[in-house]
Amino acid sequence: MLEKALTGSKKYWAWIIFLLAIIAVGFMAYLKQFTYGLGLTGMSRDVSWGLYIAQFTFLVGVAASAVMLVTPYYLHDFKKFGKMVIFGEFLAVSAVIMCILFIFVDVGQPMRILNVLLYPQLHSVMFYDMCVLCGYLAINIIVGWTSLAAERKGTHPPKWVKFFVYLSVPWAFSIHTVTAFLYSGLPGRHFWATAIMAARFLASAFAAGPSLLVLLLLIVRKVSKFDPDPPGVGAIQSLVKIIRYAMIANVFFYICEVFTAFYSSMPGEMHPFEYVFVGLHGHASLVPFMWTATFLAFLGILLLVFPTRKNKVLLPIALLSIFFANWIDKGIVLIIAGFVPNSFDRVIEYFPTSNEISIVLGVYAIGFLLLTVLYKVAISVREEKAQ
Amino acid sequence: MSINRRQFLRRAGVVTALGLGGSFAFTGLRGTVAEAASDAGYKTSDKSLTAKHWAMVVDMSKFKSEDDIKRVTESCVNIHNIPDFGNPKDEIMWIWQDDYEHTFSGGDNEYLTESFKELPFMVLCNHCENPPCVKACPTGATFKRSDGIVDMDYHRCIGCRFCMGACPFGARSFNYRDPRPFIKKTNPNFPTRTPGVVEKCTFCVERLAKGEIPACVEASKGGLIFGDLDDPNSEVRKIVSTKFTIRRKTDLGTQPSVYYLIDRVGGGEHA
Numbered sequence: 001m002l003e004k005a006l007t008g009s010k011k012y013w014a015w016i017i018f019l020l021a022i023i024a025v026g027f028m029a030y031l032k033q034f035t036y037g038l039g040l041t042g043m044s045r046d047v048s049w050g051l052y053i054a055q056f057t058f059l060v061g062v063a064a065s066a067v068m069l070v071t072p073y074y075l076h077d078f079k080k081f082g083k084m085v086i087f088g089e090f091l092a093v094s095a096v097i098m099c100i101l102f103i104f105v106d107v108g109q110p111m112r113i114l115n116v117l118l119y120p121q122l123h124s125v126m127f128y129d130m131c132v133l134c135g136y137l138a139i140n141i142i143v144g145w146t147s148l149a150a151e152r153k154g155t156h157p158p159k160w161v162k163f164f165v166y167l168s169v170p171w172a173f174s175i176h177t178v179t180a181f182l183y184s185g186l187p188g189r190h191f192w193a194t195a196i197m198a199a200r201f202l203a204s205a206f207a208a209g210p211s212l213l214v215l216l217l218l219i220v221r222k223v224s225k226f227d228p229d230p231p232g233v234g235a236i237q238s239l240v241k242i243i244r245y246a247m248i249a250n251v252f253f254y255i256c257e258v259f260t261a262f263y264s265s266m267p268g269e270m271h272p273f274e275y276v277f278v279g280l281h282g283h284a285s286l287v288p289f290m291w292t293a294t295f296l297a298f299l300g301i302l303l304l305v306f307p308t309r310k311n312k313v314l315l316p317i318a319l320l321s322i323f324f325a326n327w328i329d330k331g332i333v334l335i336i337a338g339f340v341p342n343s344f345d346r347v348i349e350y351f352p353t354s355n356e357i358s359i360v361l362g363v364y365a366i367g368f369l370l371l372t373v374l375y376k377v378a379i380s381v382r383e384e385k386a387q
Numbered sequence: 388m389s390i391n392r393r394q395f396l397r398r399a400g401v402v403t404a405l406g407l408g409g410s411f412a413f414t415g416l417r418g419t420v421a422e423a424a425s426d427a428g429y430k431t432s433d434k435s436l437t438a439k440h441w442a443m444v445v446d447m448s449k450f451k452s453e454d455d456i457k458r459v460t461e462s463c464v465n466i467h468n469i470p471d472f473g474n475p476k477d478e479i480m481w482i483w484q485d486d487y488e489h490t491f492s493g494g495d496n497e498y499l500t501e502s503f504k505e506l507p508f509m510v511l512c513n514h515c516e517n518p519p520c521v522k523a524c525p526t527g528a529t530f531k532r533s534d535g536i537v538d539m540d541y542h543r544c545i546g547c548r549f550c551m552g553a554c555p556f557g558a559r560s561f562n563y564r565d566p567r568p569f570i571k572k573t574n575p576n577f578p579t580r581t582p583g584v585v586e587k588c589t590f591c592v593e594r595l596a597k598g599e600i601p602a603c604v605e606a607s608k609g610g611l612i613f614g615d616l617d618d619p620n621s622e623v624r625k626i627v628s629t630k631f632t633i634r635r636k637t638d639l640g641t642q643p644s645v646y647y648l649i650d651r652v653g654g655g656e657h658a
Contacts, residue, residue, distance in 0.1 A: 036564060036565075037562065037563055037564040037565065037582035037583055038546070038561070039476075039564035039582075044477070045477070045551075045561065046557070048548045048551040049548060049552060103547075106547070107545050107546045108544075108545070108548070108561065108584060109581070109584060112526075112544075115526040115543055115545050116525045116526055119526045123521075124522065124524060126523070126547065127525050186519060186555075187555050187640070187641065188519075188639050189555075343554070345488075345492045346489060348475075
């Protein structure tokens with residue numbers, strides 16, 4: 001089926017070449033980092049994780065969100081999602097690959113990365129995170145590819161695939177829960193050490209991931225003859241409802257955090273929130289980001305609560321708002337504010353370097369290239385069947 | 388005999404699985420040997436100093452001048468090949484000084500006199516009894532020895548920096564760049580590090596193995612007291628049991644092995 005990705009319109013090839021160019025720039029930046037060391041990034045002794053780990057965290061959520069299609073379709077026989085499930089699974093595949101790449105570019109000794117397998121440490125959450133991520137990748141490749149191959153032949157997927165489909169449901173929850181445990185289990189990092197972290201992660205994931213998916217499907221509808229949500233089906237609007245409730249839950253969880261920190265007035269709990277919302281000790285680099293995220297979160301929710309969600313122009317705006325609100329919260333702020341103030345109660349800020357940003361863009365471009373190829377295959381199979 | 392693509396792939400898959408399985412069985416064996424070797428550590432001769440729980444007491448009354456601090460930190464820098472990059476972002480620190488307010492977070496007291504506020508506290512790895520860094524490490528590159536010391540294997544560390552996030556004391560440093568050109572005078576008896584690995588104070592395991600006390604303790608002229616907390620007759624044990632000492636962030640339950648003796652600190656009226 002992969003050969004279907006090798007034929008396409010001029011626009012398709014222009015997009016592929018554009019992505020390859022970004023990948024090339026990112027790869028050159030990575031070679032520089034590989035020879036010099038992580039000193040080329042903005043990370044320091046005090047803020048020892050930055051954009052890379054933040055993107056990893058955010059994308060685990062995007063990957064997990066495929067379950068919001070799989071569960072209704074397979075477990076509740078919600079047929080509306082029939083044409084969209086495969087796109088959710090392929091989005092998950094690309095997201096997990098990006099996660100693995102972001103970990104890879106973040107480690108100081110990438111050639112030794114297999115030490116995690118050679119000397120597995122059962123007390124390290126990172127070991128379990130690796131296991132669940134690799135497992136989830138395998139499950140989604142197996143399920144996505146076999147179902148598509150069966151569809152192409154006009155047959156039902158083999159029976160054993162069902163086992164993996166059911167397995168993927170708890171597995172999706174596990175990947176984001178274990179990722180939250182990476183942070184929430186650390187003593188002395190007040191911004192992270194909260195029992196609600198895993199729940200918050202899942203809520204924000206189930207808002208941001210499906211938002212991205214719907215935006216992608218709107219693009220698919222524009223650029224191909226295949227319509228993932230033909231008139232009268234209303235699959236997208238059903239997914240939009242899921243996004244809306246997930247985002248409301250996410251904001252609610254966040255308010256719970258803010259209340260606990262400020263009503264208790266415990267300095268350790270308050271300081272990171274002060275740092276991100278009003279600045280601390282004269283340092284306020286994250287303040288504009290956090291207020292933008294807050295504004296976008298409420299704007300997105302409002303647009304999805306009211307009938308504006310059915311408006312062709314306002315729906316994408318609402319989805320973009322929700323996606324970027326979550327991206328700022330998890331893909332920038334969450335990781336940095338975990339380190340600010342530092343263990344000595346000092347504010348040492350982090351600013352990513354241009355080299356670091358090039359690598360981030362390069363990894364995203366690899367993810368989008370993979371996504372483009374997988375979607376191209378899926379769309380071509382569907383277009384072929386339609387003829 | 389000819390085979391089709393499907394058969395070829397199936398056979399290739401079986402051969403690959405066998406190969407991978409075999410290599411895992413082999414490296415699994417090697418892994419246990421390496422584990423045993425790392426536990427033995429530097430224990431090479433009968434002269435080596437041993438203990439059940441190495442601990443340190445910082446006698447705050449002994450750190451009065453700049454020189455008292457410098458002697459201690461420089462002894463460590465010199466023997467452990469610690470680089471000086473001249474910028475705080477890449478900085479590597481094993482033992483250094485900080486003030487009361489920042490060392491003991493939550494200990495700020497606006498009425499404290501300057502002389503107390505500016506007391507120099509020597510800070511270093513606490514060699515916790517329940518080290519969160521060891522729990523976090525995905526490869527076992529940082530591990531707790533049977534004598535209580537939290538040690539590092541620079542050759543196994545993948546540089547994921549999970550331990551730095553886990554340490555509540557900011558005791559760990561990462562080699563963000565090649566440290567070698569920035570070492571003032573290389574000590575050939577101690578390894579220099581590669582870029583991309585984490586490092587920290589190890590209570591001078593390499594010196595203990597030769598029967599020597601840690602370099603900072605030797606240079607401190609009594610300011611740092613080192614011994615076996617498990618031995619009721621050791622000096623550290625006597626101080627910790629009978630004098631007023633404090634430790635950093637005890638509420639986190641990591642059980643630091645570095646104690647600060649403050650009852651001899653002067654400055655007040657009844658000094």
